[in-house]
Amino acid sequence: MAxxxxxxxxxxxxxxxxxxxxxxxxxxxxxxxxPIVVWLISNLLTVVAMIFVWRSAxxxxxxxxxTKPELISYYVIxxxxxxxxxxxxxxxLKDEIKSGEIVGTLLVKPISPYWQIFCRELGWHLVAxxxxxxxxxxxxxxxxxxxxxYGLWPVVLALASSVLAIFLIFSxxxxxxxxxxxxxxxGTVDAAFWGGKIFFGGQGIPVAFLxxxxxxxxYILPFRYLFSLPLEIYFAKLSPAQxxxxxxxxxxxxxxxxxxxxxxxxxxxxxxxxxxx
Amino acid sequence: xATKMIRYLRLFLSFAKNCFLGELEFRANFVMWxxxxxxxxxxxxxxxDMVFGQAQTIAGWTKYEGLILFATQMIFASxxxxxxxxxxxxxxxxxxxxxxxxxxxxxxxxxxxVATRLVEFDNLPRAAILPFLIGHFLRLGGFYPSGxxxxxxxxLLVLGLFxxxxxxxxxxxxxxxxxxxxxxxxxxxxxxxxxxxxxxxFTGFAKIVLVYLVPAIFIATIPVQFLLGKSSPTVFFYAxxxxxxxxxxxxQFWRLALRHYSSASS
Numbered sequence: 129m130a131x132x133x134x135x136x137x138x139x140x141x142x143x144x145x146x147x148x149x150x151x152x153x154x155x156x157x158x159x160x161x162x163p164i165v166v167w168l169i170s171n172l173l174t175v176v177a178m179i180f181v182w183r184s185a186x187x188x189x190x191x192x193x194x195t196k197p198e199l200i201s202y203y204v205i206x207x208x209x210x211x212x213x214x215x216x217x218x219x220x221l222k223d224e225i226k227s228g229e230i231v232g233t234l235l236v237k238p239i240s241p242y243w244q245i246f247c248r249e250l251g252w253h254l255v256a257x258x259x260x261x262x263x264x265x266x267x268x269x270x271x272x273x274x275x276x277x278y279g280l281w282p283v284v285l286a287l288a289s290s291v292l293a294i295f296l297i298f299s300x301x302x303x304x305x306x307x308x309x310x311x312x313x314x315g316t317v318d319a320a321f322w323g324g325k326i327f328f329g330g331q332g333i334p335v336a337f338l339x340x341x342x343x344x345x346x347y348i349l350p351f352r353y354l355f356s357l358p359l360e361i362y363f364a365k366l367s368p369a370q371x372x373x374x375x376x377x378x379x380x381x382x383x384x385x386x387x388x389x390x391x392x393x394x395x396x397x398x399x400x401x402x403x404x405x
Numbered sequence: 406x407a408t409k410m411i412r413y414l415r416l417f418l419s420f421a422k423n424c425f426l427g428e429l430e431f432r433a434n435f436v437m438w439x440x441x442x443x444x445x446x447x448x449x450x451x452x453x454d455m456v457f458g459q460a461q462t463i464a465g466w467t468k469y470e471g472l473i474l475f476a477t478q479m480i481f482a483s484x485x486x487x488x489x490x491x492x493x494x495x496x497x498x499x500x501x502x503x504x505x506x507x508x509x510x511x512x513x514x515x516x517x518x519v520a521t522r523l524v525e526f527d528n529l530p531r532a533a534i535l536p537f538l539i540g541h542f543l544r545l546g547g548f549y550p551s552g553x554x555x556x557x558x559x560x561l562l563v564l565g566l567f568x569x570x571x572x573x574x575x576x577x578x579x580x581x582x583x584x585x586x587x588x589x590x591x592x593x594x595x596x597x598x599x600x601x602x603x604x605x606x607f608t609g610f611a612k613i614v615l616v617y618l619v620p621a622i623f624i625a626t627i628p629v630q631f632l633l634g635k636s637s638p639t640v641f642f643y644a645x646x647x648x649x650x651x652x653x654x655x656x657q658f659w660r661l662a663l664r665h666y667s668s669a670s671s
Contacts, residue, residue, distance in 0.1 A: 163586055163588045167588060170591045170594065170595035171595070177606075177615075180602070180607055180611065183606070184463055184605070184606040185461070185462070186461050186462040191459045191460065192459050312434075315434075315438070316437045316441045320441065323444070323448055326448075327448055327452070337456075338455070
């Protein structure tokens with residue numbers, strides 16, 4: 129009984145450390161309002177272009193299993209999911225490892241590296257997600273006559289799947305960033321990740337456009353579960369059993385990458401040397 | 406005048422040699438990037454093939470016309486990434502670290518220095534391979550352009566690069582006021598991506614902004630239209646006029662920005 133208040137205090141102290149990281153990250157993010165606007169405009173240009181492409185396509189009827197309004201809605205909703213699920217600490221993590229800053233920011237801190245990095249990303253997304261939502265709203269107004277919604281449950285399930293997608297893409301990106309413990313240049317790894325996400329993940333075109341053989345590959349690889357699965361749920365393209373299978377695959381990939389992260393962190397910090405920090 | 410041009414050419418060749426030697430310090434990384442860039446091109450063309458496979462035509466452009474457009478845009482993007490974009494990315498660092506002062510005190514044009522100092526070679530192989538793919542698509546599409554059309558296509562591509570470089574230079578110059586913006590290359594990439602689609606897809610206000618204000622039409626649509634015999638030689642006058650006007654505007658903007666520049670006490 130005497131240890132219970134101490135345990136609660138300790139727990140509050142630990143949570144305060146994590147909240148502190150969120151607060152600092154949020155302050156840093158607000159100092160970089162300009163880059164957020166640039167990314168926003170870049171995303172908008174791409175989405176608006178795809179909307180015009182499908183509007184001017186001559187095909188009638190179903191296009192890869194989608195109607196034209198569904199395809200246009202795909203890119204509008206996809207814009208929101210890009211901002212909501214874009215948790216990629218790869219870029220700054222590899223730079224901190226390369227420069228040695230990670231010694232001061234992570235290695236000597238009595239805090240879980242996974243959750244500390246997560247809190248830093250959370251600070252960024254507390255700003256980025258509302259901004260992305262506003263942008264999506266703007267594009268929605270532009271394309272409102274073509275927009276489709278299939279009811280409340282697909283939206284709720286799609287959001288649930290996208291929360292899992294956040295943890296999946298975050299863990300995946302962490303593992304890629306930790307390669308910097310062993311390799312000086314890992315930019316090509318990032319290019320391969322984005323190639324996978326665009327081709328097998330549905331960010332370029334819907335996964336349904338791929339050939340049957342490539343669709344089977346997409347169902348095995350993790351990329352579909354980063355982006356395409358929530359959209360497929362939203363557009364009611366999956367049966368309840370298929371939704372269940374997709375959610376289970378997301379969970380399995382999350383477990384895989386979290387385990388891989390722990391292994392790489394343990395081995396990487398043992399092999400790592402830095403100076404000046 | 407000729408002596409000055411030769412001097413700048415020799416300077417540029419020195420920069421290129423220095424950058425190439427820097428790339429060769431990490432040979433495996435250099436070779437991997439060449440492979441990744443070529444792989445990306447093939448994936449993009451595959452995606453374009455799938456889009457046209459589903460859509461049949463887009464704004465009146467057929468599948469092979471569209472693939473030629475995509476390949477041309479990738480040649481354009483490759484050359485931009487070799488000569489222009491590394492300098493755009495570097496410029497924001499020069500401003501934030503106060504290192505622009507070291508550029509301004511040198512006895513050469515500061516615009517020349519900031520625009521040509523860096524050259525990245527990993528996109529050159531991609532730019533060299535893509536013309537062969539374009540030739541293949543021309544044959545498959547039943548197009549047989551004349552020598553004049555091929556020459557005109559090349560000239561229009563070069564003019565388009567010059568126009569786009571001036572556009573990027575104007576964007577880059579805004580760093581004098583917006584010093585925290587370090588990701589202009591993502592905006593450049595997004596604008597480049599606009600060029601892979603026929604400019605005719607855009608209508609209304611979007612057409613004015615995305616086709617004329619942002620010179621996306623010069624990336625691939627104008628050169629490919631000439632190559633396929635869809636436009637007349639008067640397009641050269643239009644492209645030359647825009648190239649000259651874009652240079653004048655970008656240079657005046659640069660001079661205005663320099664007048665407002667205050668050193669970061671380097």
